[in-house]
Amino acid sequence: MNKELTIIQGAVSAKEFSNLLKEGKPVLLKGAIKDWKACKMWDLSYFKELPNDKLFVVKGADLIDGETTKMKLKEYVSHLEKFIEGKSGKDRPPYLHDVGMFNIIPELVNDVSSEYIKEYLPKFYHKNWWKYVQFFMSVKGHVTPLHFDTLMTHNLFFQVKGTKRFTLIPWNQKDACYMKKWRWSEVDPNNPDFKRFEKYADVAPVVVDVEGGDILLMPTGTLHHVESTSFCISFNIDWHSKSSVLKGMYSYFQGAPKQNFMYNFYMFLAIWIKVPEKYIWSYYKSYLSYIS
Ligand SMILES: O=C(O)CCC(=O)C(=O)O
Ligand SMILES: [Fe+2]
Structure with missing residues (x-):
């Protein structure tokens, strides 16, 4: 067993999950969601045929500072199909990245079971967990x-x-990762430039392939x-859990942007003071597009 990553076959109980979370290491639950309708049915043609004409924001090659474009899901899927069939040369299509998909197409929630979500997450999330989902294609x-x-x-x-391939590095090694703009590292872990980033030589990343049907838990700050x-x-x-939201608020003093304090404060009210979601959500909406 890798000492920086726990790998478990299938799902775990709520109690086990909370013990694993306390260990503060990433956890891979292999095949935990393999029986979900989504894992069986979701593919390009499924998304292409969804009756939806809304515009989706997609991101170009530079996810950090680059341009975004808006397109319909059908159009986006056609770009992916073309690329997969080798018809668009080397030009990779944009990345559908961090999209609040279940807010846009709520019917998709029917393909997903809320079982683990309800067992693993604090009560605050149980009813409307799908609002907090960010989707990737x-x-x-x-x-x-x-x-x-x-x-x-x-x-x-959730890898559907x-x-x-995830490269994971614990929070306590972040100072050797040459951070910029609060959350981004300058290092490319696939090809680290040790001349520029000397301290990165001391970092011990864990590389793990997360496959369709798996859940990966990355604890706060990973x-x-x-x-x-x-x-x-x-x-x-x-x-957020009770402890991560405090860490989130404290991060303002470690260089996090001002907005972060505000969003984390709303979550503090929700998780600690039990302010009902209806009072939080309207302030919280922009968080979905803000976070990345
Ligand atoms: O899947 C990706 O490309 C990015 C995922 C990610 O950064 C996240 O889930 O926070
Ligand atoms: Fe992320």
Whole structure:
């Protein structure tokens, strides 16, 4: 067993999950969601045929500072199909990245079971967990550079289709990762430039392939670099526990942007003071597009 990553076959109970979370290490639950309707049915043609004409924001090669474009889901899927069939040369299509998909197409929630979500997440999330989902659709070669999730949330990552290679680095090694703009690392873990980033030589990343049907838990502050090694559909829930929300608020004093304090404060009210979601959500909406 890798000492920085716990790998478990299948799902775990709520109690086991909470013990694992306390250990503060990433956890891979192999095949935990393989029986979900989504894992069986979601593919390009499924999304192409959804009756939906809304515009989706997609991101170009530079996820951090680059341009975004808006397109209909059908149009986006056609770009992916063309790329997969080798008809668009080397030009990789944009990345559908961090999209609040279940807010846009709520019917998709029927393909997903809320079982683990309800067992693993604090009560605050149980009713409307799907509002907090961020969705990803990608092809081989799409990469999210090394970063941690901005609000210091835990991340429950559901890999529905395809394989993503995660490079994981614990929070306590972030100072050797040459951070910029609060959450992004300058290092490319696939090809680290040790001349420029000397301290990175001391970092011990864990590389793990997360396959369709798996859940990956990344505890608060885990740095991650994510590379699609095939066509992929995934989604995550960035969520707070009682301790991570305090860490999130404290991060303001470690250099996090001012907005982060505000969003984390709303979550503090929700998780600690039990302010009902209806009072939080309207302030919280922009968080979905803010976080990345
Ligand atoms: O899947 C990806 O490309 C990025 C995932 C990620 O950064 C996240 O879930 O926070
Ligand atoms: Fe992330």
